[in-house]
Amino acid sequence: MTSIEHHLEEHSGRSNGLDSTGMDEKHTPWNHIIGFSISLVLTVLALWMVLHHIIHAAVLFGAIMALAILQAFVQLYFFMHITEHHVPQWPFHVWMLTLGVTFTILFVVASIWIMSFGAESY
Amino acid sequence: MLHNAENFASHFFVLGNPMIYGADVSILLVIFGIVFVLTYYKKWGWLWREWLTTVDHKKIGIMYLIAALLMLFRGGVDAILMRTQLIMPNMSFLKAQHYNEIFTTHGTIMILFMAMPFIFAMMNIVVPLQIGARDVAFPYLNAISFWLFFFAAMLLNISFVIGGSPDAGWTSYPPLAGITFDKGPGENFYLLALQITGIGSMATGINFFVTIMKMRAPGMTLMRMPLFTWSVLAASIIIIFAFPVLTVALTLLLLDRLAGAHFFTIFDGGNPMMYVNLFWMWGHPEVYIVVLPAFGIFSEVVATFSRKRTFGYASMVASMIAIAVISFFTWVHHFFTMGAGPGVNSFFAVATMIIAIPTGVKVFNWLFTMYQGRIKMHLPMLWAIAFIPNFAIGGATGVMLSVAPADYQYHNSYFLIAHFHQVLIGGTVFGMLAGMYYWWPKMFGIILNERLGRWAFWFFNIGFYVCFLPQYWLGWMGMTRRMYTYSTGMGWSLWNFISTIGAYMMGIGFVFIVIEVGYSILYGERDLTGDPWDGRTLEWSLPSPAPHYNFARIPEIAGRDAWWTIKEARRKGDPVVESKPFKPIHMPNDSGRPFVLSVLFFVFGFSMVFTWYPLAFVAFLGILISLILRSFEYHTDHTLSVEEIRHTEEAYGRV
Numbered sequence: 001m002t003s004i005e006h007h008l009e010e011h012s013g014r015s016n017g018l019d020s021t022g023m024d025e026k027h028t029p030w031n032h033i034i035g036f037s038i039s040l041v042l043t044v045l046a047l048w049m050v051l052h053h054i055i056h057a058a059v060l061f062g063a064i065m066a067l068a069i070l071q072a073f074v075q076l077y078f079f080m081h082i083t084e085h086h087v088p089q090w091p092f093h094v095w096m097l098t099l100g101v102t103f104t105i106l107f108v109v110a111s112i113w114i115m116s117f118g119a120e121s122y
Numbered sequence: 123m124l125h126n127a128e129n130f131a132s133h134f135f136v137l138g139n140p141m142i143y144g145a146d147v148s149i150l151l152v153i154f155g156i157v158f159v160l161t162y163y164k165k166w167g168w169l170w171r172e173w174l175t176t177v178d179h180k181k182i183g184i185m186y187l188i189a190a191l192l193m194l195f196r197g198g199v200d201a202i203l204m205r206t207q208l209i210m211p212n213m214s215f216l217k218a219q220h221y222n223e224i225f226t227t228h229g230t231i232m233i234l235f236m237a238m239p240f241i242f243a244m245m246n247i248v249v250p251l252q253i254g255a256r257d258v259a260f261p262y263l264n265a266i267s268f269w270l271f272f273f274a275a276m277l278l279n280i281s282f283v284i285g286g287s288p289d290a291g292w293t294s295y296p297p298l299a300g301i302t303f304d305k306g307p308g309e310n311f312y313l314l315a316l317q318i319t320g321i322g323s324m325a326t327g328i329n330f331f332v333t334i335m336k337m338r339a340p341g342m343t344l345m346r347m348p349l350f351t352w353s354v355l356a357a358s359i360i361i362i363f364a365f366p367v368l369t370v371a372l373t374l375l376l377l378d379r380l381a382g383a384h385f386f387t388i389f390d391g392g393n394p395m396m397y398v399n400l401f402w403m404w405g406h407p408e409v410y411i412v413v414l415p416a417f418g419i420f421s422e423v424v425a426t427f428s429r430k431r432t433f434g435y436a437s438m439v440a441s442m443i444a445i446a447v448i449s450f451f452t453w454v455h456h457f458f459t460m461g462a463g464p465g466v467n468s469f470f471a472v473a474t475m476i477i478a479i480p481t482g483v484k485v486f487n488w489l490f491t492m493y494q495g496r497i498k499m500h501l502p503m504l505w506a507i508a509f510i511p512n513f514a515i516g517g518a519t520g521v522m523l524s525v526a527p528a529d530y531q532y533h534n535s536y537f538l539i540a541h542f543h544q545v546l547i548g549g550t551v552f553g554m555l556a557g558m559y560y561w562w563p564k565m566f567g568i569i570l571n572e573r574l575g576r577w578a579f580w581f582f583n584i585g586f587y588v589c590f591l592p593q594y595w596l597g598w599m600g601m602t603r604r605m606y607t608y609s610t611g612m613g614w615s616l617w618n619f620i621s622t623i624g625a626y627m628m629g630i631g632f633v634f635i636v637i638e639v640g641y642s643i644l645y646g647e648r649d650l651t652g653d654p655w656d657g658r659t660l661e662w663s664l665p666s667p668a669p670h671y672n673f674a675r676i677p678e679i680a681g682r683d684a685w686w687t688i689k690e691a692r693r694k695g696d697p698v699v700e701s702k703p704f705k706p707i708h709m710p711n712d713s714g715r716p717f718v719l720s721v722l723f724f725v726f727g728f729s730m731v732f733t734w735y736p737l738a739f740v741a742f743l744g745i746l747i748s749l750i751l752r753s754f755e756y757h758t759d760h761t762l763s764v765e766e767i768r769h770t771e772e773a774y775g776r777v
Contacts, residue, residue, distance in 0.1 A: 092335060096359075103363050103450055111399055114454060117462035 035078025042071045072104075134732075136286050139220065146283050175712040177261035178670050182268045183246030184565055187558065189272055190240035193231050194551075196279065198632055200228035205589075205625035208618050211610040221606035222289040223308070227278070229292025230312060234319055235275040237412040237546070240554040242271070242326055244415055245354050247565055248557075249330060251661035252348045254339025254679065256672045259332040261710040262758070263325050269720030270322035277727050278315035281308055285731065288312035291604065293401060294375070296386035296394045301379045307731045313376045314727040320369055327361025330354055339660075341679030345439070348659040348683075349425075349432060352439050353418025356446040357411045363450065364407035371400035380733060395460055402453035410449040413545065414442060416553020417484055420506045423556050424488050426655050427503035428495025431683060434487040441480030448477045458529045467526040474524035478517060485510060485517075500655065501575040505556035508583050512548030516541060519594070534604075537597025540590045547586060555635075563649035567666040571642045578634035585627025592617035592624075658686040665774045671707045671762060674771050704771075707762040719748040 046067045049060060076082040082093075136142045160166050173181060203224055207216040216224065246264070250257055258264050281287045288308040290299035299309050334355045338347070347355075375397060377383040384390040386397040425432045432438060454462065454470035488510065497503065519541040523532050532538055563569050596617050601608065608614055653662040660677065661668070663685045681687040726741035771777050 099359070099363065099447070106450065107367065107403060111396075111403075114399055114462050114466050115393065115396060117460065117466065 031078050035074055038074050038078070039071060042067050042074065134284060136283055141220075142283060149283065170714070171712070174717050175265075175714045177257070177265045177710050177712055177716075179246045179250050179258050179261065179264060180565070180668060180670070182264055183243045183248075185268060185272075186239045186243035186246060187565070189275065190236055190243055190554075193236040193239065193275060195632070197228050197231040197236055198629060200224045200231070202625060202629050204228065205622040207606060208608075209622040210619065211608050211612070211615050213607055216606065218606045219289065222604070223282075223287035225604055226288045226291055226294075226312070227282070230278060230288070230316070231275075232546075233292065233408070233412070234316060235271075235278065237550050237554075238319070238323060239271055239275075240550070241357065241412055241415040242267075242323075244350075244419065244554065244557045244561070245326070245330055245357075247561055248661055249333060249351055249354050250337070251564070251664060251668060251672060252351050252659050253334060253337060253342060254660055254673060254677050254684075255333065255337040256676075256707065257710060258329050259337055260325075260329050262713055262716065262752075264329055265713065265716035266719060267322040267326045267329065269716045270325075270723060271319045273720045273724035274315045274317075274319035274322070274727070277318065277724055277731075278311055280728075281311035281731075285311065293398075293405070295401075296375060296378065296397050297388050299375065299379075300387055300394075301382075302387070310376070310379060310731040313372050313379070314730055317369065317372050317376070318723050318727055320365055320372070323361060324365045324369075327358045327365065331358040331362060334358070339673075339676050339679050342684065345436070346679060346682045346684070349421035349435070349438055350415070350418035350659075353414045353416075353421070353442055356442040357414045360407045360411050360414070360446050360449060364404045364411070367400055368404035368408075371397055371404065374400075380730070395457070398457050398460070399453075402456040403450075405456065406453040407449045409542075409546070410445055413549045413553070414445065416509075416550050416557075417442065419553045419557040419560065420488060420509060421491075422659065423502045423506045423560050424491050425683075426560075426657050427498045427500060427506075428492045429498075429656070430491055430495040431658075432487065433490035433493075434483075435682065437483055438487055441483045444480040445477060448473060448480075452477060455524055455526075455529070458526045459533045471524050471526040475521060478521050478524075481517060485514065500559075501570065501572060501579065502556045502560035502655075504576070504579050505552045505559065508579070509548055509552040509556070512544060512552065512586070516544030516548050520545065532597060534602055535597035536593040536601045536603060539603050540593035540597060543590050543593075547590075560655070561661070563654045563666050564652075564661055564664075565667060566643075567649050568642050568646040569649055569654055571638050571646055574634055574638035574641060578631045578638060580631075581627050581634060582631030585624045585629075585631055587624070588627060589621050589624025592621045596621070653685075658683040660684045663688065665776065669770050669774065671709060671767070671770075674704060674707075674767050674776070675702050704764045704767045706764060707767060708759060709762055710759050711757065713758075715748055715752055719745060722748065 046064050049055075049063060054060075055063070082097075131137075160169060173185065176182065203216060204221065207213050207221060246258070249255075278288075285307040288294065288299075288311055289306075290304055290309055290312075294309060294312055297303055299312075334347070334351055374383070374385040378386055378392075384392040386392050386394045388394060421432055421438060451473040452470055454466060455474045458467050458471070488506075492507075499507075519537070523529055523538065523541055559570055559575065596614055599613055599617075601612075601614050608618075649666045652665040654666075655662070660679075663677070664672065677684065677688075680691075722741050722744040726738055726745065729735070729737035729741060768777060
């Protein structure tokens with residue numbers, strides 16, 4: 001049990017003050033194992049596609065981009081608790097997701113904009 | 123055979139420079155000294171049990187503080203060496219290569235191994251105490267963060283005497299930092315050390331975000347949080363979104379150097395400017411990561427020593443969040459001269475100017491907090507007040523730099539050097555020193571000596587202006603950064619001379635701080651009340667230093683400035699409900715694994731620097747095994763009994 005779980009428990013008045021090394025924690029974390037495997041597969045797939053030039057560049061860009069987006073959803077679903085609901089007081093996970101999406105789009109779109117400098121003169 | 127060994131040694135160790143030999147000798151002497159003292163006083167067990175394995179946020183914070191001060195010394199010595207080389211035209215104190223290495227390590231160390239651990243020190247020591255928590259959300263991860271930072275700092279510092287230091291600037295731009303132009307292992311040291319400390323920083327960002335969001339005492343709503351905690355929350359958000367970009371940039375450059383990739387090469391489809399783009403995507407938010415906690419400290423200090431509530435609390439919070447978000451929209455102003463075209467440059471110039479608005483709001487709020495307050499000029503307040511004119515000048519020159527067409531004149535000149543030292547020293551260093559003085563009693567139970575502190579303050583503060591104001595002039599006269607010497611007749615000699623004198627004064631200021639700490643440990647005034655400054659926030663409700671479980675009873679928060687509210691209630695004679703019974707406290711176990719894991723990371727990094735792949739593989743395997751072992755560890759925590767708590771509290775006289 002992490003200290004945060006304990007802290008939440010203490011505040012909700014469920015704490016029994018006993019050392020919690022209960023059996024309930026010893027289950028296999030299937031979610032993490034599956035998520036980890038999928039993310040490895042997606043990464044290797046992208047690398048393999050590029051190293052072997054399986055298709056011409058324009059399609060390859062699109063394919064890698066699609067894999068990246070898929071990868072993001074794998075991370076959010078299997079590791080980042082996106083399906084959990086018990087939000088205490090403020091939907092900060094919505095704010096953080098909004099920020100995350102904003103910054104991700106910003107980094108990609110702005111980089112293309114910035115790095116295609118001089119292109120307007122051609 | 124012997125020849126081979128000689129050949130290896132001459133590349134492995136840095137040879138032929140008397141100053142480096144001096145460094146070799148002093149490093150060996152310090153190591154022998156530490157080993158001797160620990161053995162003689164039989165302190166090895168104590169060191170391991172109390173410090174190396176601790177997961178207590180307060181002790182981790184103290185270790186961050188010590189490391190940050192050591193790195194401030196190292197980076198400061200670099201600065202003194204550079205200024206000595208520039209004191210007169212045509213000096214031959216340092217050779218060009220040596221000068222390159224020194225300005226590179228100066229920048230890298232000051233940002234990543236001084237400023238970052240200094241803010242982490244303050245975060246660790248204060249945030250759980252301010253929000254009424256018993257530790258951070260993930261104490262074990264916190265220990266990993268610290269030890270990764272520590273061994274990354276060692277990895278970068280060891281490059282001085284083994285292999286040669288990085289020499290392509292703290293920004294490490296390719297193609298200069300690429301394998302074509304920089305064959306030595308120096309740049310590998312830079313890349314791997316930053317990568318390892320980056321893991322630690324990222325973990326700290328997540329740790330504190332979760333701590334602040336989830337572990338506040340009952341009644342402490344977000345808008346009742348102390349402003350320092352708010353600033354740490356804003357900084358954590360920036361860390362979480364900015365550091366992954368640095369990781370990507372460094373990984374790609376490392377692949378270029380070690381695996382023959384072509385991400386940032388000039389030929390074969392690479393684009394060096396893409397590295398610059400990625401680097402500053404992290405680099406600009408990074409400066410807000412290190413300055414926002416300083417803003418938070420100023421808010422605490424100004425309110426406490428003016429004996430007033432912070433003026434405009436809500437606008438303070440709003441400006442910090444605005445700064446955190448807008449900081450991601452400004453990075454191109456670091457390379458306006460790439461020539462991305464008017465559209466791009468205008469967008470990022472305007473975004474840069476906009477960020478000055480929330481910053482200005484904060485400055486006015488501090489001034490209005492002081493207005494009609496009963497100001498007490500203790501050391502923390504002194505640094506806070508000195509910060510304001512400093513930051514005003516630094517901010518104004520920042521807005522000058524943000525004007526894209528004008529930036530073509532200022533870019534990479536000493537004007538820029540003066541500007542960013544003014545905001546980073548005047549903002550971050552002044553802020554961290556204010557915080558150090560302010561919370562030193564809470565950390566150690568000792569109040570630092572006021573008299574010596576004032577000497578340190580005046581030497582450092584006046585020295586600062588003497589050092590950096592002439593550099594604005596030098597920039598206008600065309601002196602560019604990173605030049606290791608200049609000729610007579612440029613008109614630069616006088617200003618460089620004055621600037622160097624200022625640097626020496628700052629050095630003397632630092633020496634005074636060291637003397638002050640030593641003197642105060644021996645003879646300093648002890649803080650027996652736990653509240654030496656008549657503070658406003660919860661950390662001052664605890665004894666100094668705080669017990670390892672922080673709060674015997676988790677406090678109920680009834681308003682902003684929680685401790686002040688409680689004290690007000692007591693002054694009015696309200697009955698104070700302190701009779702709640704103690705409850706058993708749940709605490710995390712100490713663990714040696716973060717230390718071992720980080721040693722393995724060090725070995726991994728070191729062998730990657732020299733491309734000793736078999737050793738790197740072994741170390742990597744060790745890292746994996748450490749992680750797996752931790753995953754199957756179930757006894758990670760223990761419970762303090764009511765008797766133990768009562769016993770400790772009685773020793774403090776607080777039952």
